[in-house]
Amino acid sequence: MADGRHYWLMKSEPEVFSIDDLARSPKGTTSWDGVRNYQARNFMRAMKVGDQVLFYHSNANPPAVAGVAEVVKTAYPDATQFDKRDTHYDPASNPDEPRWDMVDIRFIRKFVAPLSLDLLRAQAGLKGMELLRKGSRLSVQPVRAAEWNEVIRLAEVQADS
DNA sequence: GCCAACGTTGGC
């Protein structure tokens, strides 16, 4: 992108942490801890401050893009990997060279109506989107600019109806 | 380096 801003999608189970939880967080900001997948981690490491994020509700009814957030802090070590009592504890991670990172994201907006997976699948312009690929499980994934624009357009169409 | 076993994700 000319302005250097990139687009991403991050998944969260709303029962665990929803977009409303994000909105209610201090300064609308949270650290995205718990990612334990290398591909997802690498995408977080590529994030820049100001990058835009689609906040996706997985394991929801219906699964849907719920709104928008933005990156406010680039990747830094995820403390939960060293916490024995945390479910994301990783005994194999070396404190001198932490294996897992997180970023901070801030709430931007919640869509008037969440954009369901079904709705997204029905869009010709979103054919190649990683989220819609069969068997896709990546919890942090890149979004192409054209896909981003299409999703935002859909959100506006929903808001007007 | 192969691959079977196992664990996880996430839609349905």
Place this chain on the structure above:
DNA sequence: GCCAACGTTGGC
């Protein structure tokens, strides 16, 4: 709760 589609682990 089921199960497809992964990713990881560890024996060999």
